[in-house]
Amino acid sequence: xxxxxxxxxxxxxxxxxxxxxxxxxxxxxxxxxxxxxxxxxxxxxxxxxxxxxxxxxxxxxxxxxxxxxxxxxxxxxxxxxxxxxxxxxxxxxxxxxxxxxxxxxxxxxxxxxxxxxxxxxxxxxxxxxxxxxxxxxxxxxxxxxxxxxxxxxxxxxxxxxxxxxxxxxxxxxxxxxxxxxxxxxxxxxxxxxxxxxxxxxxxxxxxxxxxxxxxxxxxxxxxxxxxxxxxxxxxxxxxxxxxxxxxxxxxxxxxxxxxxxxxxxxxxxxxxxxxxxxxxxxxxxxxxxxxxxxxxxxxxxxxxxxxxxxxxxxxxxxxxxxxxxxxxxxxxxxxxxxxxxxxxxxxxxxxxxxxxxxxxxxxxxxxxxxxxxxxxxxxxxxxxxxxxxxxxxxxxxxxxxxxxxxxxxxxxxxxxxxxxxxxxxxxxxxxxxxxxxxxxxxxxxxxxxxxxxxxxxxxxxxxxxxxxxxxxxxxxxxxxxxxxxxxxxxxxxxxxxxxxxxxxxxxxxxxxxxxxxxxxxxxxxxxxxxxxxxxxxxxxxxxxxxxxxxxxxxxxxxxxxxxxxxxxxxxxxxxxxxxxxxxxxxxxxxxxxxxxxxxxxxxxxxxxxxxxxxxxxxxxxxxxxxxxxxxxxxxxxxxxxxxxxxxxxxxxxxxxxxxxxxxxxxxxxxxxxxxxxxxxxxxxxxxxxxxxxxxxxxxxxxxxxxxxxxxxxxxxxxxxxxxxxxxxxx
Amino acid sequence: xxxxxxxxxxxxxxxxxxxxxxxxxxxxxxxxxxxxxxxxxxxxxxxxxxxxxxxxxxxxxxxxxxxxxxxxxxxxxxxxxxxxxxxxxxxxxxxxxxxx
Numbered sequence: 001x002x003x004x005x006x007x008x009x010x011x012x013x014x015x016x017x018x019x020x021x022x023x024x025x026x027x028x029x030x031x032x033x034x035x036x037x038x039x040x041x042x043x044x045x046x047x048x049x050x051x052x053x054x055x056x057x058x059x060x061x062x063x064x065x066x067x068x069x070x071x072x073x074x075x076x077x078x079x080x081x082x083x084x085x086x087x088x089x090x091x092x093x094x095x096x097x098x099x100x101x102x103x104x105x106x107x108x109x110x111x112x113x114x115x116x117x118x119x120x121x122x123x124x125x126x127x128x129x130x131x132x133x134x135x136x137x138x139x140x141x142x143x144x145x146x147x148x149x150x151x152x153x154x155x156x157x158x159x160x161x162x163x164x165x166x167x168x169x170x171x172x173x174x175x176x177x178x179x180x181x182x183x184x185x186x187x188x189x190x191x192x193x194x195x196x197x198x199x200x201x202x203x204x205x206x207x208x209x210x211x212x213x214x215x216x217x218x219x220x221x222x223x224x225x226x227x228x229x230x231x232x233x234x235x236x237x238x239x240x241x242x243x244x245x246x247x248x249x250x251x252x253x254x255x256x257x258x259x260x261x262x263x264x265x266x267x268x269x270x271x272x273x274x275x276x277x278x279x280x281x282x283x284x285x286x287x288x289x290x291x292x293x294x295x296x297x298x299x300x301x302x303x304x305x306x307x308x309x310x311x312x313x314x315x316x317x318x319x320x321x322x323x324x325x326x327x328x329x330x331x332x333x334x335x336x337x338x339x340x341x342x343x344x345x346x347x348x349x350x351x352x353x354x355x356x357x358x359x360x361x362x363x364x365x366x367x368x369x370x371x372x373x374x375x376x377x378x379x380x381x382x383x384x385x386x387x388x389x390x391x392x393x394x395x396x397x398x399x400x401x402x403x404x405x406x407x408x409x410x411x412x413x414x415x416x417x418x419x420x421x422x423x424x425x426x427x428x429x430x431x432x433x434x435x436x437x438x439x440x441x442x443x444x445x446x447x448x449x450x451x452x453x454x455x456x457x458x459x460x461x462x463x464x465x466x467x468x469x470x471x472x473x474x475x476x477x478x479x480x481x482x483x484x485x486x487x488x489x490x491x492x493x494x495x496x497x498x499x500x501x502x503x504x505x506x507x508x509x510x511x512x513x514x515x516x517x518x519x520x521x522x523x524x525x526x527x528x529x530x531x532x533x534x535x536x537x538x539x540x541x542x543x544x545x546x547x548x549x550x551x552x553x554x555x556x557x558x559x560x561x562x563x564x565x566x567x568x569x570x571x572x573x574x575x576x577x578x579x580x581x582x583x584x585x586x587x588x589x590x591x592x593x594x595x596x597x598x599x600x601x602x603x604x605x606x607x608x609x610x611x612x613x614x615x616x617x618x619x620x621x622x623x624x625x626x627x628x629x630x631x632x633x634x635x636x637x638x639x640x641x642x643x644x645x646x647x648x649x650x651x652x653x654x655x656x657x658x659x660x661x662x663x664x665x666x667x668x669x670x671x672x673x674x675x676x677x678x679x680x681x682x683x684x685x686x687x688x689x690x691x692x693x694x695x696x697x698x699x700x701x702x703x704x705x706x707x708x709x710x711x712x713x714x715x716x717x718x719x720x721x722x723x724x725x726x727x728x729x730x
Numbered sequence: 731x732x733x734x735x736x737x738x739x740x741x742x743x744x745x746x747x748x749x750x751x752x753x754x755x756x757x758x759x760x761x762x763x764x765x766x767x768x769x770x771x772x773x774x775x776x777x778x779x780x781x782x783x784x785x786x787x788x789x790x791x792x793x794x795x796x797x798x799x800x801x802x803x804x805x806x807x808x809x810x811x812x813x814x815x816x817x818x819x820x821x822x823x824x825x826x827x828x829x830x
Contacts, residue, residue: 688822
């Protein structure tokens with residue numbers, strides 16, 4: 001290993017190491033960011049869920065509360081509405097018993113009612129409390145003024161008098177008609193002197209309360225409890241606790257007594273809020289609120305597990321996505337790291353190279369002939385060439401010169417770009433000059449160049465090349481192709497010059513190259529180009545293509561105009577896409593008057609089908625002159641018979657004119673008739689895969705000559721059908 | 731151009747000699763048309779001496795083939811040369827006929 005390579009290896013290693021560290025750092029940062037994102041996301045998700053649970057719980061509490069108050073208000077109004085009646089009836093003690101009756105009868109929610117007279121208010125009856133109750137649909141009238149009951153000492157009697165306002169009693173279990181949870185609303189009644197004379201009451205049973213509370217479920221495992229003002233459980237999922245246990249007693253039985261006590265205090269102090277309590281090993285959120293008027297309080301208990309069940313699923317998904325994202329990041333990073341390595345190395349070298357490139361480019365451009373027109377004194381040659389280099393120096397070349405009344409011209413494209421390509425191009429060009437100084441056979445020129453280049457080709461580069469030598473007097477052009485794309489040839493149409501592919505220069509020594517020939521005539525032209533033109537790409541990677549090139553080059557124009565048009569067309573096509581390859585081209589228009597005459601023969605046939613025999617003879621004669629093989633002659637004859645017999649039989653024309661124009665390698669027939677307009681090229685092709693049954697008997701003739709001929713064109717001109725049929729004969 | 735028709739038991743042989751071009755096909759039509767009635771038989775078209783065929787000639791073959799299909803007969807083409815084979819190929823006739 002030499003010193004330079006060693007230094008390069010060390011530099012590469014350093015870049016690699018740096019890249020690796022940068023990568024590790026990037027991944028750590030990415031993980032940290034992802035972690036932070038997940039924490040923030042978890043925090044906000046939890047907060048969101050808690051907020052949502054709180055809203056749900058509060059709205060449920062509100063719903064239950066308004067349900068309870070609905071009943072409570074009905075009971076209160078039922079009693080209050082009768083206060084005036086009670087006051088009035090105080091003067092007629094016997095009528096007082098009607099009031100409870102009235103209240104119970106008119107209010108289905110009220111299970112019992114009494115008007116209890118303050119002891120000794122009436123001198124003649126120390127205790128008096130007529131009571132009406134409805135039990136199992138039956139109305140029972142009785143009196144509460146019994147020795148055992150002692151109503152004056154009952155809470156429902158003493159509290160309203162003591163508070164001097166309506167009062168809801170502590171709920172109790174009524175054993176009179178089954179175990180029914182009841183509560184009583186009572187208001188003091190004053191006589192017209194302002195003395196408290198009685199207490200009017202309404203009992204309501206609280207069976208509906210349990211249904212109301214359990215009716216609303218926001219989470220499957222959530223439940224509610226309602227407690228009285230003394231902390232007794234009125235509604236609880238555990239029925240055995242109802243009215244038998246206070247929440248304070250319950251708190252002593254659970255593991256999280258402290259939290260339960262805090263909850264109990266808040267509820268008994270008639271506060272609203274929420275608290276987290278642990279119960280049977282699970283965390284729960286408790287939302288609580290007091291219920292107005294009654295002195296009760298209620299809460300909703302939601303297991304957190306259920307609250308966050310959705311979040312848990314979501315979190316799992318997010319984790320998965322994060323891991324996938326991280327993996328992707330690592331993959332992307334690896335890919336970047338690889339290209340980075342390349343890029344770093346290149347960019348370090350780039351600066352140094354740029355100045356070298358500039359010099360190389362200057363040398364290169366000074367080598368090719370750049371003065372146009374190159375032969376202003378000659379009327380038989382209109383030639384122009386151009387080389388538009390891509391950003392870097394190029395490996396394209398063209399060259400031309402005249403020696404011994406022969407025009408030597410060539411075009412070449414070195415594989416690759418940059419300085420090496422440019423140098424090889426310079427070598428190729430000087431070889432062409434030195435070899436063609438002694439040879440005028442393109443095959444010899446190309447073979448000699450190939451051998452020299454194969455010998456010195458250490459870097460395995462090669463050049464596609466085509467060399468043409470035109471005898472300016474006769475129009476005979478010999479050419480030899482070495483792997484280059486086919487030039488365009490302009491006769492009465494634009495075609496591709498037939499080229500044998502052969503190997504590019506510099507690949508294999510002593511490779512056999514083939515010589516080809518074509519006769520150019522007056523007004524014919526040749527266009528040599530490199531694939532930088534047809535493969536020029538627009539921003540969406542569409543290619544300029546051969547078709548566009550042919551269209552751009554249509555019509556006879558000065559060579560320089562053609563080249564300018566191509567440059568413009570390519571520039572207009574690629575727009576702002578960077579030019580990826582050199583555009584190199586050479587246009588040669590041959591204008592030698594001596595070569596104007598071509599072989600033209602013609603025959604006129606009458607509209608009799610037996611004239612087909614004359615056509616056969618006419619074609620036979622041409623075939624003989626041009627040395628056309630028997631089988632090809634037969635095909636051409638068949639095609640022409642089909643074309644001409646159609647005219648004779650169907651056109652209505654009295655005559656059919658047939659002319660044949662032959663060049664070295666093709667024959668062009670023109671069939672002209674003055675019959676009704678008919679364009680055979682517009683006829684849809686027959687389907688030759690149809691079965692016998694479906695196949696029409698006609699239409700085969702047109703199909704056949706379109707198949708046999710290389711080109712068939714039709715035009716209608718001066719009231720004549722003109723059909724042109726061309727066939728290659730070489 | 732010559733067209734020769736030979737009838738045997740259940741079989742008709744048509745032998746074309748020379749060039750079956752457009753004028754020749756017009757001459758051959760009156761000979762071929764009566765045979766369409768007998769297309770239920772096996773028709774053998776012998777092309778041993780046929781040197782050239784145009785679309786008018788192909789039309790005769792196709793007409794026979796269609797008649798044979800109607801009458802449950804059969805058309806067999808024998809001994810075609812390479813030029814005619816390539817015309818058959820070009821027109822899809824190779825797949826339309828039994829050729830031997």
